[in-house]
Amino acid sequence: MVAENKSHSTVNSVEVALRIIETLKEQGGMGVTELATELDLPKSTTHRYLKTLTENEYLVQNGTTYHIGLRFLGVGEFSRTRRRGFQMVKQKVEEIAEETGEKAQFIVEEHGKAVYVYQEIGEKGVKLGWGVGTRIDLHSTSAGKAIMAEWPEERVEEYVDTHGLRELTPHTITSHEALMEELEETRERGYGINEQEHVDGFIAVGVPVHNSSDTVLGALSVGGPVNRLQDDWLEQEVINLLLGMANELELNLRYS
Amino acid sequence: MVAENKSHSTVNSVEVALRIIETLKEQGGMGVTELATELDLPKSTTHRYLKTLTENEYLVQNGTTYHIGLRFLGVGEFSRTRRRGFQMVKQKVEEIAEETGEKAQFIVEEHGKAVYVYQEIGEKGVKLGWGVGTRIDLHSTSAGKAIMAEWPEERVEEYVDTHGLRELTPHTITSHEALMEELEETRERGYGINEQEHVDGFIAVGVPVHNSSDTVLGALSVGGPVNRLQDDWLEQEVINLLLGMANELELNLRYS
DNA sequence: GAACGTCGTTCCAAGAAGCGGAACAGTAAA
DNA sequence: TTTACTGTTCCGCTTCTTGGAACGACGTTC
Numbered sequence: 001m002v003a004e005n006k007s008h009s010t011v012n013s014v015e016v017a018l019r020i021i022e023t024l025k026e027q028g029g030m031g032v033t034e035l036a037t038e039l040d041l042p043k044s045t046t047h048r049y050l051k052t053l054t055e056n057e058y059l060v061q062n063g064t065t066y067h068i069g070l071r072f073l074g075v076g077e078f079s080r081t082r083r084r085g086f087q088m089v090k091q092k093v094e095e096i097a098e099e100t101g102e103k104a105q106f107i108v109e110e111h112g113k114a115v116y117v118y119q120e121i122g123e124k125g126v127k128l129g130w131g132v133g134t135r136i137d138l139h140s141t142s143a144g145k146a147i148m149a150e151w152p153e154e155r156v157e158e159y160v161d162t163h164g165l166r167e168l169t170p171h172t173i174t175s176h177e178a179l180m181e182e183l184e185e186t187r188e189r190g191y192g193i194n195e196q197e198h199v200d201g202f203i204a205v206g207v208p209v210h211n212s213s214d215t216v217l218g219a220l221s222v223g224g225p226v227n228r229l230q231d232d233w234l235e236q237e238v239i240n241l242l243l244g245m246a247n248e249l250e251l252n253l254r255y256s
Numbered sequence: 257m258v259a260e261n262k263s264h265s266t267v268n269s270v271e272v273a274l275r276i277i278e279t280l281k282e283q284g285g286m287g288v289t290e291l292a293t294e295l296d297l298p299k300s301t302t303h304r305y306l307k308t309l310t311e312n313e314y315l316v317q318n319g320t321t322y323h324i325g326l327r328f329l330g331v332g333e334f335s336r337t338r339r340r341g342f343q344m345v346k347q348k349v350e351e352i353a354e355e356t357g358e359k360a361q362f363i364v365e366e367h368g369k370a371v372y373v374y375q376e377i378g379e380k381g382v383k384l385g386w387g388v389g390t391r392i393d394l395h396s397t398s399a400g401k402a403i404m405a406e407w408p409e410e411r412v413e414e415y416v417d418t419h420g421l422r423e424l425t426p427h428t429i430t431s432h433e434a435l436m437e438e439l440e441e442t443r444e445r446g447y448g449i450n451e452q453e454h455v456d457g458f459i460a461v462g463v464p465v466h467n468s469s470d471t472v473l474g475a476l477s478v479g480g481p482v483n484r485l486q487d488d489w490l491e492q493e494v495i496n497l498l499l500g501m502a503n504e505l506e507l508n509l510r511y512s
Numbered sequence: 513g514a515a516c517g518t519c520g521t522t523c524c525a526a527g528a529a530g531c532g533g534a535a536c537a538g539t540a541a542a
Numbered sequence: 543t544t545t546a547c548t549g550t551t552c553c554g555c556t557t558c559t560t561g562g563a564a565c566g567a568c569g570t571t572c
Contacts, residue, residue, distance in 0.1 A: 009522080010308040012558070013269035013530070018312050025334050032549055042532045047550065052266040056274050057367040064539095064549070068335045070364065070371045074389025076332025078281050079324045081387070108326065111313040115326045131337070133330025265551080268529070269559070288520055298561045303521065320520070 016041070020049055021058075021068065029065040076133065080117050085217070085253045089209075090118050092220065092245045097122040100222050100238055102229070107143035107206070108218035110135075112163050114144040117218065125224065129199075136198065139165050139179055140172050142206035143219035146192035149183045150208055150216040156183065171196045191239055192219070196226060203229050207242040212254045220246055272297070276305055277314075277324065285321040332389065336373050341473070341509045345465075346374050348476065348501045353378040356478050356494055358485070363399035363462070364474035366391075368419050370400040373474065381480065385455075392454065395421050395435055396428050398462035399475035402448035405439045406464055406472040412439065427452045447495055448475070452482060459485050463498040468510045476502055 016039075023038055024030060030038070036046040050066050053059040060069045080086050089106045096104035097120035105119040113135040121127060130136065138144030138159065148156055156179070165174045173179050186192045194204040204223030211217045220242050223229075229238075272295075279294055280286060286294070292302040306322050309315040316325045336342050345362045352360035353376035361375040369391040377383060386392065394400030394415065404412055412435070421430045429435050442448045450460040460479030467473045476498050479485075485494070 009304055010311060011269050011273070011304055013267050014273045014305065014308045015312060017267070017270045017273065018314065021331060025331055028338060033547085043549080044532055044534095044551080045530080048265055048267055048530080049270065051550090052270045055266060056271060058274065060366060068331060068338065070332075070335050070366050070373065070389070071391075072328055072335050073332040073371070073373065074391065075277060075281055075324060076326075076329040077387060077389040079326050079328050082284060082324065110316060110326050115329070117326065117329065131333060133326070133333040135327075135330065265530095289518080299520080300522080300561055300563095301559085304559085307521090 016045075017049055017053060020046075020053070024059070024066065024068050029062065029067040031065050035066070083217075085249065085256070086117070088249060088252055089218075092249060093118045094120045096120070096220065096222060096241060096245060097125065099241060101125065102222050102224040104220070104222045105143070106209075106218055106220055107141070107147070109138060109144070109147050109216075112138065112159055114138050114141050114147070124228070137163070137166055137168070140168050140194065140198040141221070142192040142194035142204040142223070143221040144192070144206075145182060145186050145194070146206040146208045146219040146221070147216050149186040149192065150210075153180075156180070168198050169196055169200050173197065190243065192221075194223070201226050203234075205234060205239055205242065207239070207246045209246045209249050210253075217253070220249075272301075273305055273309060276302075276309070280315070280322065280324050285318065285323040287320050287322070291322070339473075341505065341512070342373070344505060344508055345474075345476075348505060349374045350376045352376070352476065352478060352497060352501060353381065355497060357381065358478050358480040360476070360478050361399070362465075362474055362476055363397070363403070365394060365400070365403050365472075368394065368415055370394050370397050370403070380484070393419070393422055393424070396424050396450065396454040397477070398448040398450035398460040398479070399477040400448070400462075401439060401442050401450070402462040402464045402475040402477070403472050405442040405448065406466075409436075412436070424454050425452055425456050429453065446499065448477075450479070457482050459490075461490060461495055461498065463495070463502045465502045465505050466509075473509070476505075 019039060020035065023035060027038070032043060032047050032050060035041075035050070036043045039046065050059065054061050054066065058069050058071050060067050093104050093106050101122035101124040103119065103121050103125040106117050107114050108117050109115070114137065116130060116132050116134045119132050136144075138148055148159070157176075160176055160179065165176070165179065166172070167174050173182055191205055191207040194202075194206070196202060202223060203226045204221050206219045206221030208219050209217045222238055222242065275295060276291065279291060283294070288299055288303050288306060291297075291306070292299045295302065306315065306317075310317050310322065314325050314327050316323050349360050349362050357378035357380040359375065359377050359381040362373050363370050364373050365371070370393065372386055372388050372390045375388050392400075394404055404415070407415075413432075416432050416435065421432070421435065422428070423430045429438055447461055447463045450458075450462070452458060458479060459482045460477050462475045462477030464475050465473045478494055478498065
């Protein structure tokens with residue numbers, strides 16, 4: 001096995017284990033041979049990793065197939081509750097989903113991706129699609145743009161350099177200049193808009209939430225089908241609701 | 257490094273990585289040296305692991321300290337949504353919390369532990385303590401006993417042999433015979449009771465939820481301070497609510 | 513402002529630990 | 543019973559992890 005691309009001096013065994021976890025997440029439960037062929041590893045090696053992860057209770061073995069275990073639930077839950085103020089965010093997202101009836105979420109940037117940290121689906125909201133923990137591009141989401149708008153210019157440039165601007169629909173922003181303009185507008189109006197830039201027929205708005213210092217903590221957003229989220233309702237009621245919620249969160253973060 | 261206790265032929269590097277994750281979860285963010293002394297590893301080794309996990313986006317580096325990353329959120333979320341019917345459970349737990357005003361949860365057995373899969377806190381509910389992902393002993397919880405009551409006798413014995421019966425309060429069941437009797441009673445009355453067996457002053461009731469086959473999927477439970485959860489209310493209203501919810505879940509699991 | 517302590521990071525030779533082909537075992541279908 | 547799959551164990555070869563030591567980057571103290 002050669003050094004490959006990754007920067008030298010990382011523990012290869014750990015990366016193999018992580019690849020196994022990711023594959024099990026994407027494909028669901030798998031058997032030893034199945035996983036071995038999928039990852040192009042010898043059966044014995046695959047078996048050793050699965051055994052290691054199972055003995056440490058990170059996987060569960062159901063007869064002949066291995067599954068992602070619930071141990072990850074505790075670690076995942078910790079990853080969001082460790083930051084103060086995040087519990088409060090949950091309630092706000094619930095309120096937003098309740099009031100708008102659409103899909104509401106709190107999104108945070110991590111490793112150059114927009115991560116869904118909390119999500120609640122209102123009664124009209126679409127059940128399918130991205131749930132908690134999903135990682136999507138920043139430049140094609142309302143929350144992502146709301147977050148990036150708060151960044152210094154060089155950080156945005158770094159983002160574009162390392163991640164590029166993937167075209168997901170005909171409406172996606174794909175040029176550096178267009179993105180800079182869009183972020184400027186976002187900053188001025190105080191919230192980000194995603195008009196079918198990530199998925200056709202899906203529209204969303206997102207407002208930034210600031211930390212007690214001036215850094216951006218994340219963004220609250222609401223999204224739904226383009227025919228239901230009309231301009232007037234969206235740009236008045238929904239935006240005001242989001243801005244109010246963000247403000248409450250910021251005040252609570254400052255004085256607690 | 258010697259073979260230690262673990263059964264031969266597991267990947268040591270993976271276990272080191274997992275220990276790092278667990279330590280970061282328990283202690284919060286840590287620096288390289290801090291973690292190295294905590295785990296009794298050389299600085300360079302610790303650093304290599306942290307780097308590996310960070311490059312794969314499972315940790316985040318905030319200046320000089322490393323934290324659990326949100327990538328675990330996606331894996332954790334998958335671990336509960338992969339089983340069909342679990343989305344529905346979330347709603348039921350919310351309803352129970354709403355109606356009782358106390359802390360309601362859905363608990364599943366995994367690797368001989370009771371794992372909190374969903375939890376919702378009613379308006380009177382105690383905010384502190386165990387949240388989603390927590391793993392506690394089966395024999396000292398209402399949900400755990402409700403689950404174990406469905407097991408064949410030999411499985412219960414296996415549990416006692418491998419896990420023992422830890423005494424957590426003066427009320428905890430600590431003898432094999434007493435446990436068998438208690439499970440018999442639980443089976444007869446149809447629900448499990450935890451009277452300060454896990455924590456002093458805390459009482460709970462739990463009902464099993466069966467899979468479409470006859471195996472037990474998990475248990476719904478409600479708990480609160482002993483002075484508020486009085487016998488009459490608990491054994492009539494709350495139990496009936498739980499039994500009804502469990503029944504709805506079972507029907508939905510059977511026909512979907 | 514020089515010197516110190518403390519942090520994180522990089523380097524590289526020694527050897528411990530993971531690798532993987534092959535043989536074995538267990539199960540279900542033909 | 544045979545065949546064709548599974549998952550699991552074994553063990554010698556060799557690769558990859560290891561960890562002490564040196565380096566670099568802060569920040570603090572005298």
